[in-house]
Amino acid sequence: MNIREVSNEISRATTIGKKPISAPEALNEAFQYGRPSSFSRGLRLDFGNVTVLLISGTASVGPNGETLHVGDFRAQTRRTFANITALLGAESATWKDIVRTTCYLRDMDRDYAEFNEERTAFYTLQGLDPLPASTGIQAELCRADLLVEIEAIAVFRNDSDRRE
Secondary structure (H helix, E strand, O other): OOHHHHHHHHHHOOOEEEEEOOEOOOEOOHHHOOOOOOOOOEEEEEEOOEEEEEEEEEOOEOOOOOEOOOOOHHHHHHHHHHHHHHHHHOOOOOHHHEEEEEEEEOOHHHHHHHHHHHHHHHHHHHOOOOOOEEEEEEOOOOOOOOOEEEEEEEEEEOOOOOOO
16 A cells, blocks of 8 residues: 555545554553553554554553563563554554654663664564654653653554555
8 A cells, every 4th residue: 555545545534433452461551550541552543444553652561550571671672562562463453564653762872772673673573674664762751660662653454455
């Protein structure tokens, strides 16, 4: 599906479907925390035959809302990718549908080289070509024990021809 086809399909859509994305086997909903946080793990937007997934900032969080792999940057990065993979899978999408990521690192100077190694290995394993557009940002994350958080956007055709 090329940009013109996406644009045409979106412009023809008479309604926009919107529903939350969740993958409770991998990570719980933020509003289920002891101190609830009011956001969805992601949203699915359907514009005719085009689906856009907006994946909220996702980190190394477990199914009970707990931070996993405290202090281990590489393990947190791998868990973050696994959580995003679970959210994508909940909507029958894969990393090949990802068009953009925004990557937040607590300490860019300390962690970027390791992040890029982990991301490159993961993308290679996924067989991504082309690679998603991406931005890296140093940021103070919502929990002191989180070292990396990634948000993502996926776009795909939601009909039987989507993998062509």
